[in-house]
Amino acid sequence: MGEGKKHERSLSSDLLKHPSTKRAKEVDTTENPFRRLEERIEAHTSSAKVKPRNVLHWFRSKDLRAEDNRALNAASQKARETGSVLLTCFLYSPKDLQWHGTSPARSDFMFECIRLVQEQLGCLNIPLVILTAEARDKKGEQLMDFIKKHDVSHVYANYEYEVDELRRDLDLLDRIEPDGNVYFELHHDQTVVVPGTLLTGSGGPHKVFTPYHKSWLSTVSEDPSLLDTVGLPEANDKAARQQVQELFDYQKKTFPSLPKDKLFPSDEDRKRIRGLWPAGHTAGMSRLREFLHKKCDTYAKNRSIPAEDNSSRMSPYFAAGVVSIRQVLSTSSKECNEGSVDFSSSGADAGLAAWIREIVFREFYRHMMVVIPHNGMNLPQNLKFDFVEWEDDEEGWRKWTEGTTGVPFVDAGMRQLTSEAYMHNRLRMNVSSYLRTNLLLDYRRGERWFAENLVDWDLCNNTQGWEPSYTVFNPISQAEKCDPHGDFIRKYVPELKDVKGKAIFDPLNRLDKEEFKKLGYPEPHVDLKESKERCLQRHKHDMADADP
Numbered sequence: 337m338g339e340g341k342k343h344e345r346s347l348s349s350d351l352l353k354h355p356s357t358k359r360a361k362e363v364d365t366t367e368n369p370f371r372r373l374e375e376r377i378e379a380h381t382s383s384a385k386v387k388p389r390n391v392l393h394w395f396r397s398k399d400l401r402a403e404d405n406r407a408l409n410a411a412s413q414k415a416r417e418t419g420s421v422l423l424t425c426f427l428y429s430p431k432d433l434q435w436h437g438t439s440p441a442r443s444d445f446m447f448e449c450i451r452l453v454q455e456q457l458g459c460l461n462i463p464l465v466i467l468t469a470e471a472r473d474k475k476g477e478q479l480m481d482f483i484k485k486h487d488v489s490h491v492y493a494n495y496e497y498e499v500d501e502l503r504r505d506l507d508l509l510d511r512i513e514p515d516g517n518v519y520f521e522l523h524h525d526q527t528v529v530v531p532g533t534l535l536t537g538s539g540g541p542h543k544v545f546t547p548y549h550k551s552w553l554s555t556v557s558e559d560p561s562l563l564d565t566v567g568l569p570e571a572n573d574k575a576a577r578q579q580v581q582e583l584f585d586y587q588k589k590t591f592p593s594l595p596k597d598k599l600f601p602s603d604e605d606r607k608r609i610r611g612l613w614p615a616g617h618t619a620g621m622s623r624l625r626e627f628l629h630k631k632c633d634t635y636a637k638n639r640s641i642p643a644e645d646n647s648s649r650m651s652p653y654f655a656a657g658v659v660s661i662r663q664v665l666s667t668s669s670k671e672c673n674e675g676s677v678d679f680s681s682s683g684a685d686a687g688l689a690a691w692i693r694e695i696v697f698r699e700f701y702r703h704m705m706v707v708i709p710h711n712g713m714n715l716p717q718n719l720k721f722d723f724v725e726w727e728d729d730e731e732g733w734r735k736w737t738e739g740t741t742g743v744p745f746v747d748a749g750m751r752q753l754t755s756e757a758y759m760h761n762r763l764r765m766n767v768s769s770y771l772r773t774n775l776l777l778d779y780r781r782g783e784r785w786f787a788e789n790l791v792d793w794d795l796c797n798n799t800q801g802w803e804p805s806y807t808v809f810n811p812i813s814q815a816e817k818c819d820p821h822g823d824f825i826r827k828y829v830p831e832l833k834d835v836k837g838k839a840i841f842d843p844l845n846r847l848d849k850e851e852f853k854k855l856g857y858p859e860p861h862v863d864l865k866e867s868k869e870r871c872l873q874r875h876k877h878d879m880a881d882a883d884p
């Protein structure tokens with residue numbers, strides 16, 4: 337960085353493309369696709385005006401279940417009321433997986449869940465057809481072809497809150513509205529409280545977590561019906577099945593395969609990851625009960641101690657919508673809170689209250705996605721961070737991805753990611769801080785690496801988890817606090833398994849030279865103190881007068 341030279345805005349590769357900060361502001365204000373879609377849906381033709389023919393539920397990658405699926409249930413009711421046949425589809429776009437960088441683990445999990453829902457619906461005589469749109473901009477066209485070919489009059493789906501997905505739904509409205517003979521209905525299904533609706537005293541949406549959390553708790557306490565669940569769709573009768581037999585034949589023949597770069601590198605990897613993350617609603621619910629009855633009690637105390645593995649590991653089931661959040665909360669209320677929906681620290685045990693707080697974080701991130709839509713456009717929420725000049729340290733990048741930075745806690749986290757397609761939250765906080773501040777690499781590279789490797793990748797949580805801030809973690813003191821006996825480090829960094837005592841947190845400086853050499857563990861890639869100073873200076877220099 338030239339002395340005194342002001343950096344305009346960060347450069348980034350094609351994969352990390354993002355619009356200008358000015359354009360982001362337009363999307364947040366005048367264009368706001370969520371608001372536009374809500375208005376269009378509100379003004380859309382009434383269902384009663386459309387002559388009922390076949391009814392379609394359109395699954396998305398975030399509602400892959402038949403149980404307590406709001407839009408699917410509404411579609412089923414419509415089909416029953418009008419004596420129509422219920423059809424379902426999933427619109428698959430391989431380019432979407434490539435665009436988002438979705439990992440093989442997440443892609444495989446998604447396909448397995450779809451397969452299971454397909455079987456389950458098949459027993460109810462309801463077909464689930466997978467439509468493939470080769471290009472991302474062909475999705476609307478592909479769906480319209482299906483709608484026309486199969487004489488669909490009513491389409492139901494659950495909202496997705498990211499910019500591209502909102503635009504896709506607006507595109508579908510553009511296609512169906514001119515003829516006026518197809519009705520499109522969207523449901524809020526991903527959260528208990530509808531994103532964008534919790535407001536501050538002055539009437540604007542909450543933008544800070546703590547008051548949002550408080551408001552969320554009182555909203556749910558005052559209206560327990562928010563946790564009501566809906567049942568499975570009603571079966572089509574046998575005659576209906578015969579009517580749509582060609583769709584069953586088609587679905588049997590044409591389950592698509594994943595693109596090559598979304599396949600596991602080996603069968604062994606696939607087996608291991610599938611074993612850790614069994615697909616489907618039943619597996620998700622039994623994991624939930626296991627957590628509620630065996631781990632939840634100690635969650636408040638141990639949630640930041642990764643060696644305890646005390647969290648629920650429900651994230652892949654939430655990210656793909658395999659288990660509904662209402663069902664999770666109503667089960668928690670019935671089985672662990674004597675039927676009460678007061679999940680505050682005075683209304684629930686400490687463990688449950690702390691766990692629900694994390695679920696509320698998930699809700700908050702969906703809320704913030706509609707309040708500040710540019711969150712979903714590869715841009716930081718605080719746009720000033722787009723003016724930071726990042727380093728070009730390819731060796732540091734490689735070491736970070738491999739877990740060979742020479743910082744044991746960071747390396748343990750990165751190796752957990754490689755072996756489990758998952759990383760404990762405390763490690764996610766540390767490895768992201770290390771990449772963005774100590775290595776001073778564009779945080780978007782790390783964000784994408786997570787997408788490419790996590791089984792629970794979720795755009796709202798990942799993007800906002802990676803949101804840059806002024807905080808610089810110290811991964812040595814973090815390890816001393818959160819992994820006090822070094823057990824987590826020993827588990828994932830075998831070179832250090834025999835290191836005794838506190839030397840495990842900083843082996844280069846706490847062992848004598850010879851001892852360190854014998855370990856075969858790398859020296860730190862950067863000095864933590866110096867690199868922190870460099871980062872703070874860089875922030876100061878590049879952001880002080882930035883005008884996003």
Ligand SMILES: Cc1cc2nc3c(=O)[nH]c(=O)nc-3n(C[C@H](O)[C@H](O)[C@H](O)COP(=O)(O)OP(=O)(O)OC[C@H]3O[C@@H](n4cnc5c(N)ncnc54)[C@H](O)[C@@H]3O)c2cc1C
Pocket residue numbers: 639647648649650651652654655691694695696697698701759760761762764765768786790792793794795797798799801802
């Ligand atoms: C840099 C970074 C990236 C992240 N990327 C993702 C991601 O791609 N997908 C993802 O689901 N989570 C992400 N998180 C949040 C969190 O780390 C994971 O949700 C959590 O580790 C999953 O483990 P669990 O299911 O055992 O969580 P538990 O502790 O059991 O929590 C229950 C649920 O609450 C939600 N939750 C927990 N912590 C958070 C949090 N900090 N923010 C938002 N929701 C939370 C998750 O849905 C989680 O499954 C990220 C966090 C950071 C710091």
